[in-house]
Amino acid sequence: MSLAAPPTVDPGLVARRPRSRNGDLAATLRSARERLSARGRRTATRFSGELLDQHAAALRASAIILPLPVMATGFGLSIHLGPLVAALWTLVALGCYLALVVTARKFQAERVPTESVDPWRRLFLSGHFMAGLCWAYLASLTALHEQGPQFGIFQFTVLFIVIASTAMVSFTLRLVVPITFGITAVFLGVGMVNDPDPANIAVRSILIAAVAFFAVVSEILRRSALSGLIHQAEKDELIAELETAQVISEEARRRAEEANLAKSRFLATMSHELRTPLNAILGFSEVMSGEILGPLGTETYKDYVRDIHASGQHLLGVINEILDLSRIEAGRFDLNEEAIELVAIAKDGLSIMRIKAEAKDIDLSAEVEPDLPALWADERAVRQIILNLLSNAVKFTPHGGSIVLRVGWTAGAGQYVSVKDDGPGIPAAEIPLVLSSFGQGSAAMKSAEQGTGLGLPIVQALVRLHNGEFELLSKLREGTEAIAIFPQSRVLEVMPALDDPTWIGH
Structure with a gap:
C-alpha cells in the first residue's frame, strides 16, 4: 500500500503555538496602547510646558525677523504721520517684541517645571497683548484715508502680514491670535462704521475675517x-515597556535554558547512577531465580x-527512556547510521510484543510492502521507534x-512505519499534550497501564x-494511528549487479 506524506510533523502544535503567542502579544500591545492613549488624553495639560517651550524657541528663532514688519510700518507711518509719531510707535512696538524675546530666553534658561508654566503663559500672553495694542493703533487710523488709497493698501498689507506671521510663529501658545488682535478687530469694525x-x-x-481665520488655523496647529x-510620549512609554518586557523575557528565557540544561544533566547523571545498581539487582535476581547457587x-x-526481577526490568526501562530523552534534549544523541531493513526490524518488534498482546487477547498483525530497499538509519533508534509505538x-x-503494523512507501518515495489500534482514541486538543515530555492524556489514557509519558516524545525526537x-x-472511540516517516534521502536505491549485461560496454 502507499501512504500520502503528511505536510509536517505535529501540525497542530507547530501551527497553533505561534498564533497563540502572536495573539497574546497583539492583545498586550493593543491594551497598552489604549491605556497610554487614555492616560495621554487625561493628562494633556502636562504637555503645556513643552508647548510653551516650543513657543519660546520659535520667538528666539524669529528674533531677527520680528523687527522687520515693525520697522517697515514705522517707515510708512513716518510718511503719513511724521517722524516723531512714527519713531515713538516703532520704539514701543520693538520694545514689546524685545520683551517677548527676553522672556522666551529666560523661560528656556530656567527650565520651568510643568506645574509652574501657567504664570509664564500669562506673561507671554501679556507681551503679545501689548504688541497687539500697537497694531490696534494702526488699525484705528481711519482719517488718513482722506489722503488717498495708498494708506489703506499699506494698512491692509501690514496688518495681514503681521496677523499671519503671529499665527505661524506663536501657534503653540493657546489663544495668542484672539488676544493679540482682538482689539485690532474691534478698531477695524469701528472704522467700517465711521x-x-x-x-x-x-x-x-x-x-477681521483674517483674524478669525488665523485664530482657527493657530488652534488647529496647536492641537x-x-x-x-x-503620541510621541505614548510611543516612548510603549517602547520603554516593550524593552522592559524584552529584558524580562530574555532573562526568563536564559533561566529556563539554564534550568532545562540543569534538568537534562541531572536526569542523565541520576539515570546513570540508578542504572548501575539496578543492573546488579537484575543480575542477582536472575541468579536467584535460576537457583544457580542453591x-x-x-x-x-x-x-x-x-x-523483583520484573520490577527491576520495568524500572530499568523507565530509566533508559529518561536517559535517552535527556541525551536527545542535550544534543548528545549521536546516530550510528548504516543500511538497515525496515521490514525485518518491524517484524522483530512484532515478535517481541506478541507475548504482551496475546496476554490481553489483542490481534496483532502486519501489512508490509514487498521488496522495500534498505534504509540509511540508526538500527537501534529505528528499533526503539517501532517498539515504543507497538508498546x-x-x-x-x-x-x-486489534493492532495493525504497516510498513511501506510514502507518496514522496520515502518509507514509513505505521501502528494503528482500535483503542479509545485521543481528543484532538490533547494530542500536543501527549507528544510533550511526561505528558499524560485524560480519562481514556488513565484507564490504561500507567507509563512515564516519554514513549511518543522519544519517538518524535528520534x-x-x-x-x-x-x-x-x-479519533475518540475509533482508535489511534502513529506514523513515523523517513524521507526519500534516506532510502538506498537498488543498484544493478556489476555483471548485469546492460552494463557491458558502458
Missing part, C-alpha cells in the same frame, strides 16, 4: 502639535524474586482489540534526528 465706503468695508472685513507630543527453599521466595498501542488497546516526520492521528 467710514462706510465699500472699498474700506471690504478691506477691513477681510482683515496638532499637542497630539504629536502625546534452592531458595519455598515457592513464595521464588515469586518474590520474579517480582504504546498494546498499552492502550482494550482486551480483544524521527526528527533522521530528518523525518512523525504524525499522530486519533
Whole structure:
C-alpha cells in the first residue's frame, strides 16, 4: 500500500503555538496602547510646558525677523504721520517684541517645571497683548484715508502680514491670535462704521475675517502639535515597556535554558547512577531465580524474586527512556547510521510484543510492502521507534482489540512505519499534550497501564534526528494511528549487479 506524506510533523502544535503567542502579544500591545492613549488624553495639560517651550524657541528663532514688519510700518507711518509719531510707535512696538524675546530666553534658561508654566503663559500672553495694542493703533487710523488709497493698501498689507506671521510663529501658545488682535478687530469694525465706503468695508472685513481665520488655523496647529507630543510620549512609554518586557523575557528565557540544561544533566547523571545498581539487582535476581547457587527453599521466595526481577526490568526501562530523552534534549544523541531493513526490524518488534498482546487477547498483525530497499538509519533508534509505538498501542488497546503494523512507501518515495489500534482514541486538543515530555492524556489514557509519558516524545525526537516526520492521528472511540516517516534521502536505491549485461560496454 502507499501512504500520502503528511505536510509536517505535529501540525497542530507547530501551527497553533505561534498564533497563540502572536495573539497574546497583539492583545498586550493593543491594551497598552489604549491605556497610554487614555492616560495621554487625561493628562494633556502636562504637555503645556513643552508647548510653551516650543513657543519660546520659535520667538528666539524669529528674533531677527520680528523687527522687520515693525520697522517697515514705522517707515510708512513716518510718511503719513511724521517722524516723531512714527519713531515713538516703532520704539514701543520693538520694545514689546524685545520683551517677548527676553522672556522666551529666560523661560528656556530656567527650565520651568510643568506645574509652574501657567504664570509664564500669562506673561507671554501679556507681551503679545501689548504688541497687539500697537497694531490696534494702526488699525484705528481711519482719517488718513482722506489722503488717498495708498494708506489703506499699506494698512491692509501690514496688518495681514503681521496677523499671519503671529499665527505661524506663536501657534503653540493657546489663544495668542484672539488676544493679540482682538482689539485690532474691534478698531477695524469701528472704522467700517465711521467710514462706510465699500472699498474700506471690504478691506477691513477681510482683515477681521483674517483674524478669525488665523485664530482657527493657530488652534488647529496647536492641537496638532499637542497630539504629536502625546503620541510621541505614548510611543516612548510603549517602547520603554516593550524593552522592559524584552529584558524580562530574555532573562526568563536564559533561566529556563539554564534550568532545562540543569534538568537534562541531572536526569542523565541520576539515570546513570540508578542504572548501575539496578543492573546488579537484575543480575542477582536472575541468579536467584535460576537457583544457580542453591534452592531458595519455598515457592513464595521464588515469586518474590520474579517480582523483583520484573520490577527491576520495568524500572530499568523507565530509566533508559529518561536517559535517552535527556541525551536527545542535550544534543548528545549521536546516530550510528548504516543500511538497515525496515521490514525485518518491524517484524522483530512484532515478535517481541506478541507475548504482551496475546496476554490481553489483542490481534496483532502486519501489512508490509514487498521488496522495500534498505534504509540509511540508526538500527537501534529505528528499533526503539517501532517498539515504543507497538508498546504504546498494546498499552492502550482494550482486551480483544486489534493492532495493525504497516510498513511501506510514502507518496514522496520515502518509507514509513505505521501502528494503528482500535483503542479509545485521543481528543484532538490533547494530542500536543501527549507528544510533550511526561505528558499524560485524560480519562481514556488513565484507564490504561500507567507509563512515564516519554514513549511518543522519544519517538518524535528520534524521527526528527533522521530528518523525518512523525504524525499522530486519533479519533475518540475509533482508535489511534502513529506514523513515523523517513524521507526519500534516506532510502538506498537498488543498484544493478556489476555483471548485469546492460552494463557491458558502458
